[in-house]
Amino acid sequence: LARDWGGLVSRAARDRRVICFDQRGLGESSASAECSVRLLAADAAAVARAACDGPCDVVGFSLGGLVAQQLVFDEPSLVRCLALCSTTPGGPDTLDWVSTDFFDALDDFDDPLPESSPDGSRREAARRRAAATFFVAGLPTPWVAQRVDALKRLVDAFVADPASRPAAGLRAQKAALSRFTASRRDLAAVTAPTLVLHGDLDPVLDPRCATRLLDLIPSATILFLAGVGHHAYIQEPLEWLDAILRFFDDDDHHHLPPSRLR
Numbered sequence: 001l002a003r004d005w006g007g008l009v010s011r012a013a014r015d016r017r018v019i020c021f022d023q024r025g026l027g028e029s030s031a032s033a034e035c036s037v038r039l040l041a042a043d044a045a046a047v048a049r050a051a052c053d054g055p056c057d058v059v060g061f062s063l064g065g066l067v068a069q070q071l072v073f074d075e076p077s078l079v080r081c082l083a084l085c086s087t088t089p090g091g092p093d094t095l096d097w098v099s100t101d102f103f104d105a106l107d108d109f110d111d112p113l114p115e116s117s118p119d120g121s122r123r124e125a126a127r128r129r130a131a132a133t134f135f136v137a138g139l140p141t142p143w144v145a146q147r148v149d150a151l152k153r154l155v156d157a158f159v160a161d162p163a164s165r166p167a168a169g170l171r172a173q174k175a176a177l178s179r180f181t182a183s184r185r186d187l188a189a190v191t192a193p194t195l196v197l198h199g200d201l202d203p204v205l206d207p208r209c210a211t212r213l214l215d216l217i218p219s220a221t222i223l224f225l226a227g228v229g230h231h232a233y234i235q236e237p238l239e240w241l242d243a244i245l246r247f248f249d250d251d252d253h254h255h256l257p258p259s260r261l262r
Contacts, residue, residue: 001027001164004157008233008241016245019051023067025169035172037063037180041070048078055080057248061233062086062205063173066180073186082194083244086202086230088209089187089216090180097206102230103177105133106170112162124159131158138204138230154234187216194220195247197240199228221247 002009002020012018023040025033031043044067048056058079060068065087072079088094108130113120132155136144144151158165194217198210207224214222223243225232232240 003027005233008237011238012241012245016057019047019056021047022164023173025166025172027164033166033169033172035169035176037066037070037176038074040067040176041074044068044071045075045078048075052078057081057083059083059085059244060087062230063177066090066177066182069182069187070180072190072192073182076190076192079192081248082190082192083197083247084194084213085197085240085244086199086205086232087213088205089182089213090177091182094209094212097208099137099204102134102137102204103174105130105137106174108133109165109167109170111167127159128155131155134158135231135234138202139235140201140203140227140229143229143235182216184216187213188218190217191219193247195244196220196222197232197243198222198224199230199232199235200224200226201228202230202232204230 002022005020009018009020021043022029024031024043025035040063044058048071055078058068058071058081060066060071060083062085065084068079068082068084069087069089072082088098109127110123110130112127113123117123132151135151135154135158194213196210196213196217198205198207200207210222210224214220225236225239225243228235228240
């Protein structure tokens with residue numbers, strides 16, 4: 001959801017216009033829950049045309065990274081620069097690099113029952129467990145162990161507004177991700193300067209997903225964040241955001257900390 005980015009939006013907006021939106025089937029979107037990466041990319045293109053005067057700098061995280069890829073494939077003129085964060089090109093040869101535990105948590109996330117229902121409290125506890133699994137499975141164990149209160153806040157926020165995260169919408173997004181494959185031809189045709197940003201301890205999408213993107217996108221530069229898992233924007237929010245903004249703002253798009261490059 002757009003609101004999940006929290007203070008990162010206001011930080012980025014200090015010297016640029018930042019546009020976030022809820023994807024179809026979630027949040028305040030009025031679009032149907034029908035979901036595919038191509039549909040989500042078409043939605044993003046519609047937002048870009050309505051809100052931007054020219055090409056945009058595009059950030060895609062996880063599933064959003066797939067959408068960003070499809071957007072630059074279908075509408076290259078809308079994209080000035082691209083940041084593909086904690087994401088994958090998809091395809092059958094990357095299946096072993098994807099954590100099933102993380103995505104299976106979405107299958108266990110059900111809509112709440114009325115408070116008067118005998119099973120209402122049991123359902124709510126199951127929803128919280130699924131939300132906790134979603135975060136724990138994407139973060140390094142030491143980080144989670146040291147920040148139990150932060151994890152609780154993440155879970156509270158995730159389950160707080162059931163109408164904004166209906167189970168059907170989450171499962172539709174999972175299905176869209178599982179069907180996506182970026183072709184080598186499409187990736188090779190990308191000319192927009194592209195930052196591939198990935199945690200080197202990502203337990204959800206193995207770092208090999210990032211190196212695959214680097215290998216297939218001629219205009220790509222890669223940056224691994226040391227000791228960081230899948231939810232990099234939660235674990236190291238300022239480092240994550242600053243790496244993206246430096247890349248967007250640099251004229252040659254290769255000004256990254258050498259110690260973090262691989």
